[in-house]
Amino acid sequence: MLEIIKKIYRRPFMAAADLLLxxxxxxxxxxxxxxxxxxxxFxxxxxxxxxxIGVIIFNLSRLYNRLWEYASIGELIxxxxxxxxxxLxxxxxxxxxxxxxxxxIPLLNTVLLIFGLGGLRLSLRLLSDYLEQKSTRSAAEKDRTSVLIVGAGDAGEMIIRExxxxxxxxxxxxxxVDDDPAKQGRKLxxxxxxxxxxxxxxxxxxHEVEEVIIAIPSAPxxxxxxxxxxASRHEGVKVKTVPGVYELINGDVSIDELREVRVEDLLRRDPVQLHTENISSYLEGHKVMVTGGGGSIGSELCRQVAEFNPSELLVLDIYENSTYLLLRELRNKFPGLKVRPVVANVQDEKRLENVFRRHRPRVVFHAAAHKHVPLMxxxxxxxxxxxxxxxxxxxxxxxxxxxxxxxxxxxxxxVNPTNIMGASKRAAEMVIQDMDCRSDTRFxxxxxxxxxxxxxxxxxxxxxxxxxxxxxxxxxxEVKRYFMTIPxxxxxxxxxxxxxxxGEVFILDMGEPVKIIDLARDLISLSGYKPGEDIEIEITGLRPGEKLFEELMSDIESSQVTEHERIYISDLEDECGLELNEMINRLEIGLEKQDAAxxxxxxxxIVESYQPDDLQQKRMRKRIQ
Structure with a gap:
């Protein structure tokens, strides 16, 4: 029957049916x-x-050039x-x-003809859809999954329709299920x-539910x-979710975007509202360089910058593999963007100067850094x-x-560093604050x-x-950390x-700190296991230089609000009196001596808030760098 309907859709059959109608x-x-x-x-x-008249108009109107199996408003018009x-x-x-x-007569005939032509096509489509669904359903009847959807809003409606x-x-x-009492008892x-x-x-x-879908993109x-x-109280129930609103490009949700719940979803916060006019004014049409561009933060900075149409994007990194993969991604996603990969080390002053002299970027995002506390x-x-x-x-x-x-x-x-990595990053903050005091560049x-x-x-x-x-x-x-997503x-x-x-040191609103042990339990549960039963959690003790709690500001700092509700400015004293060249010279001498301690x-x-303990000094004396 389905094959017969598909044959009717062909031009000769439809033309004959239209002329009869x-x-x-x-x-x-x-x-x-x-x-x-x-x-x-008559x-x-x-x-x-x-x-x-019908033969002429049916052909001139291209009525048979359309795919009526997928007819919509355009075909009705x-x-x-x-x-x-x-x-007429x-x-x-x-x-x-x-x-x-x-x-x-012309008025009656126009109405009847519209209903006749449209009704024929609609009837054929409805019958075709019904027979196709019946055929597919019967083939998959044995392996169907019972689903419960949380959220009776737009996302839930789209998923049911799909x-x-x-x-x-x-x-x-x-x-x-939906927490809105006005929706409960109603049907979608x-x-x-x-x-x-x-x-x-x-x-x-x-209902012997096998899968729960969280269809609330805006849910915290x-x-x-x-x-x-x-949902996880019942063994064997899979939990999936639609992406958060910050992941959706156009706000639409489709069944293809359903995925397993990730730890990022459990920490989901309100999406960042960008003041795009301000951003466009300093990125659009200008050369932008991202150092450490192949890393986690650097690569995402490149993706975000690319959205604002810079005249050229320089991706500088010492690791060619990650740079190459990012280059392919950017060229596929932004075919009109001029992307230039630069394999270089920020420690190599001569190579770095050649890059600046040749390309002369207008904006630099400096993300190149060593970040692993134990390794440093x-x-x-x-x-x-x-x-x-x-x-x-x-x-x-x-x-x-x-x-x-x-x-x-x-x-x-x-902030109040207890490790080498933190102290080196505070020293880097001091460097750019001092540079700002004597430069036209805004650091x-x-x-x-x-x-x-x-x-x-x-x-x-x-x-x-x-x-x-x-x-x-x-x-x-008891160890806690602040978290946010890469985007x-x-x-x-x-x-x-x-x-x-x-001269500013901006501080981002990180929300509330998260206990690492709670994060571990959540990840075990998300993986389908029970913490403490299927997967054990082992306490190993704090590593050298590791804090129980991280801080975004020291005790002597306070913050000022900015025009963006998620960004603050630290009231640090400026470092304009810093003898920068002397500081760098002392560090270079220490490196030449290979004296770790x-x-x-x-x-x-240099960083007064960093005070390595005696035990750390003893460890350092045993190391030769």
């Missing part, structure tokens, strides 16, 4: 106008006339135009040949809203976590060379070659905490440990760059 509608118009006496007024000569034009020409024919034609339209997905929506596409989120456990059991992380925990404790010289001297080289050349804005990526570990730093999913961060490590069967290692039960961090860095006038002590002299 055309004559039937004309005869019916006379019948409706004159009832029993209609044959006294002329047989009308049949060849209306048929010839085409049918209406065709019906109107045919009746038929009326003109009768006028010129002085044939009596009641005025109501599932009904595509039975090959083999999912049956058995119920909806025939599916009843059977309660709020507190009814999830009961409904999962009643606390809500996602609560729904996940309620063992290799303090490398932390100083990359994080301090590398920043000094880049900042000095930015000043020399007339860069307009220089934005350094800093860290919350620079600024942006300070934030941990970034979810970045290379070497805690989340990928936990995932590897879970995949290996555990245990998941946590250094202390969120990059967007706020770019926004801060538009606000800086020079002396280098750490020199760093402590």
């Amino acid at each position: 055309l004559n039937i509608c004309l005869a019916l118009s006379y019948y409706l106008r004159f009832e029993g006496g209609w044959l006294n007024y 002329e047989l000569s009308y049949i060849p006339v209306i048929t010839v 085409s049918v209406i135009k065709t019906g109107v034009i045919i009746n 020409l038929f009326t003109a024919y009768n006028f010129f040949w002085q044939q009596p034609l009641p005025r109501s 599932m009904k339209k595509h039975p090959e997905f083999a999912r049956d929506v058995v119920a909806l 596409h025939g599916i009843e809203v059977k309660g709020g989120r507190e009814d999830l456990p009961r409904l999962i059991e009643e 992380g606390s809500e996602v976590k609560e729904i996940f925990n309620l 404790e063992i290799n303090p010289g490398e932390a100083v060379k990359n994080n301090v001297l590398g920043t000094y080289n880049t900042a000095r050349l930015a000043d020399k070659y007339g860069v307009d804005r220089f934005v350094q990526i800093s860290t919350d570990k620079a 600024m730093a942006v300070r934030f905490g941990n970034v979810l999913g970045s290379c070497g961060s805690v989340v990928p490590i936990f995932k590897e440990q879970i995949a290996s069967g555990g245990p998941v290692t946590v250094t202390h039960r 969120e961090a990059a967007q706020l860095v770019i926004q801060a760059g538009s606000q800086g006038e020079g 002396g280098l750490v002590q020199e760093l402590a002299n």
Whole structure:
């Protein structure tokens, strides 16, 4: 039957059916106008006339060039135009040949013809859809999944519509839940809203639900976590979600975007509202360079900057593999963007100067840095060379070659540092603050905490440990960290760059700190295991230089609000009196001597809030860098 309908859709069949309908509608118009006496007024000569007009107009209107299996509003408008034009020409024919034609006949015939032509196509499509769904459903009937959707809003409606339209997905929506009392008890596409989120456990059991879909893109992380925990009480129930609003490009949700709940969803916050006019004014049409452009933060900065149409994007990194992969991605996504990969080390002053002299960027985002606390404790010289001297080289050349804005990526570990990495990043902040005092370039730093999913961060490590069967290692039960997603961090860095006038240390709103042990439990649960039963959590003790709590500001700092509600300015004292050249010379001498303990002590002299303990000094004396 389905094959017969598909054959009817072909041009000869549709043309014959339309011409038959055309004559039937004309005869019916006379019948409706004159009832029993209609044959006294209907002329047989009308049949060849209306048929010839129909043949001409049906072909000129390209009515048969359309795919009527996928007909929508555009096709309906085409049918209406065709019906109107045919009746106008038929009326003109009768006028010129002085044939009596009641005025109501063209009007009746137009309405009947539109309903006839449109109704034929709609009936065929509905019958075709029904038979196709019936065929697909019968084939997949044995493996269908019962689904419960949380959220009876736009996202929920789109998912139900897509599932009904595509039975090959083999999912049956058995119920909806929504916390809005006005929606409860009502139906959406025939599916009843059977309660709020507190009814999830009961409904999962009643309907033998196998999959729960969270269809609330705007839900904060606390809500996602609560729904996940309620649904996860029943073993074997999969929980999926639509992306958060910050991940959706056009606000639309499709079934293809459904994915497993990730840890980022449990920490989901309101999306960043960018002041795009301010950002465009300093990025659009200008050369922008991102150092460390192949890294987690640097690569996302490149993606975000590319959205603002710079004249050229320079991706500078020492690692060619990550740079190459990013280059391919950017060229695919932004084919009109001029992207230039630059393989270079910020510690190599001569190579770096050649890059600045040749390309002369207007804006620099300095993300190149060593960031791993334990590794830098063992290799303090490398932390100083990359994080301090590398920043000094880049900042000095930015000043020399007339860069307009220089934005350094800093860290919350620079506040009251207890480790080499944090102290080196605080020293880098001091470098750019001092440079701002004597340069036309506007230097600024942006300070934030941990970034979810970045290379070497805690989340990928936990995932590897879970995949290996555990245990998941946590250094202390009370250790807490601030977290944000990579896109969120990059967007706020770019926004801060538009606000800086020079010398500022911006602080990003990181929300509330998260206990690492809670994060470990969440990841174990998200992986389908029970913490403490299937996967153990092992407490290993704090590592050298590691804090229990990170801080975004020191005790002597306070913050000022900015025009963006998620960005603050630290009231740090300026470093205009810093003897920068002397400081750099002392660090270079320490590096030349390969005296790790002396280098750490020199760093402590520069960053007064960093005081390495005696145990650390003893460890350093045993190391040769």
